[in-house]
Amino acid sequence: MTKQVRMMLLGAVAVAFVAGSAVAVRAEEATIKPGDKSHKTTGDHSAKLPKGFEALDLTDAQKTQIADILKQAKEAKTAAGKDEAAIAKIKEDTHTKLLAVLTDEQRAKLAAAEAAAATQKSPKEGKNHKGHDAPKTDAPKTE
Numbered sequence: 001m002t003k004q005v006r007m008m009l010l011g012a013v014a015v016a017f018v019a020g021s022a023v024a025v026r027a028e029e030a031t032i033k034p035g036d037k038s039h040k041t042t043g044d045h046s047a048k049l050p051k052g053f054e055a056l057d058l059t060d061a062q063k064t065q066i067a068d069i070l071k072q073a074k075e076a077k078t079a080a081g082k083d084e085a086a087i088a089k090i091k092e093d094t095h096t097k098l099l100a101v102l103t104d105e106q107r108a109k110l111a112a113a114e115a116a117a118a119t120q121k122s123p124k125e126g127k128n129h130k131g132h133d134a135p136k137t138d139a140p141k142t143e
Contacts, residue, residue, distance in 0.1 A: 052113050056106045065101045069094060 049058070049066065058066070073094040080086035099107060 052110055052117070055113065056102065056109060058106070062101050066098060069097045069101070 073090055076090045077087055080090060
């Protein structure tokens with residue numbers, strides 16, 4: 001695997017990570033009632049880690065750094081509003097910062113896990129992205 005392919009995979013991981021984190025935060029916020037403090041964590045950052053990061057044997061310091069990076073990214077995206085260029089830049093910067101927290105071994109392990117996940121998620125012929133039968137068309141197949 002070339003360095004460029006690995007960097008692209010890591011970029012995809014970071015984007016998925018940031019997007020997944022935003023969805024998780026919004027889902028949590030939607031279920032929290034005003035004044036409810038039961039959702040507070042006590043130093044356990046595992047709930048804030050993106051998919052794939054759980055298996056990296058992160059140190060507590062790394063978990064704290066990642067949580068801080070994600071918090072900053074969330075605040076920056078909120079401030080950016082609907083400015084797609086600004087949001088894209090925030091995602092790119094967040095990706096770079098997240099990778100900087102990891103060791104070389106952790107980055108390699110993350111890239112391998114993401115590559116494996118990407119090959120498992122590819123849709124099968126005749127199926128759409130959700131695994132359902134694709135709509136049939138009368139158009140002849142071209143090969």
